[in-house]
Amino acid sequence: MRAVVLDAEGRPRLEEVPPPAGPTMRVLACGLCGSDVEKLEHGPAGTVLGHEVVARRADGARVALIHHLPCGACPRCRAGHETTCDSFAAPTIVPGGFAEEVEVTDGVQLPDSCDDARGTYVEPLACVLRGAERVPHGVILVVGHGFIGRLFAAVLRRRGDEVFVSDARPERTGPAPDGPVDAAVLCAPAAPLEGVAAGGTVLVFAAAGQFDLEDVYRRELTLVGSRSATPRHLAEAVALLPELDLPASTVLPLERFAEGLELYRSGRALKVVFTP
Ligand SMILES: [Zn+2]
Ligand SMILES: [Zn+2]
DSSP: OEEEEEOTTSOEEEEEOOOOSSOEEEEEEEEOOHHHHHHTTTSOTTOOOOOEEEEEOTTSOEEEEOOOOOOSOSHHHHTTOGGGSTTTTSOSSSSOSSBSEEEOOOEEEOOTTSOHHHHTTHHHHHHHHHHHTTSOSSEEEEEOOSHHHHHHHHHHHHTTOEEEEEOSSGGGOOOOOSSOEEEEEESSOOOOGGGEEEEEEEEEOSOOOOOOHHHHHHTTOEEEEOOSOOHHHHHHHHHHGGGSOOOOOEEEEGGGHHHHHHHHHTTSOSOEEEEO
16 A cells, blocks of 8 residues: 655655555545654654544444544543553554555544545544643633644634634734733743733643743743543544634645645645545
8 A cells, every 4th residue: 555654764755565464444534733744854764644534434434533542541541631641652543644544443433514634623623622621711822823723713712712813923923912811822832921811821732842930930820731632522523523614724645745744834734634
């Protein structure tokens, strides 16, 4: 089968590779995530990236694949930190989504109204829904207005928050809030935290750079982290997806992976989805 495989320098190349040994599912679409882009140049040779996957089950149903599974029983799972569970690190999508076939694995069924490309939004939206649970209601600044920032803005507005957005790219930035905000969501490295009101909350949702902990102490800020999603959030994302107004994706065949990567990196495409 064809798959996009990292070479010894971590560069992605479309190659012919053996399909998984056991029963497989046909990949219909796979979204390119910022975390995939981070892994380029780092991953060991032979890595197949891609975890925002829509595939077809043997019974014909289209499913958004569950990309990692917490055990659900350990103390960290029970405390709501499922993505730090020891079981969570094991990949469930083998070899990875930028391929024609993957090993049979669990997924959440998509309604017919949701096309394949839109179905790849289920995984990132699930991550955002889990993060949003840690953000109090109120006036919220979303830092980083790429695809993930837009998902956050849509989810927070839908639940009734007043949302402002900022981005290092001027064309993606919105009007600044007229006063301190109740919470900030960091989808990109943040400016200092002085825009967050005393007693406010900062959700760290990306590699976010350095904080002045003095600020956390003096102004009693709450710092919370959230990373990835659980099967419950994936199911919630499938249900919510039709109700959100989200950016369209650029859909390209796997042969045009390098072009899609460049569109994403340059900011000309907010979201790129590949179809095998
Ligand atoms: Zn992702
Ligand atoms: Zn666990």
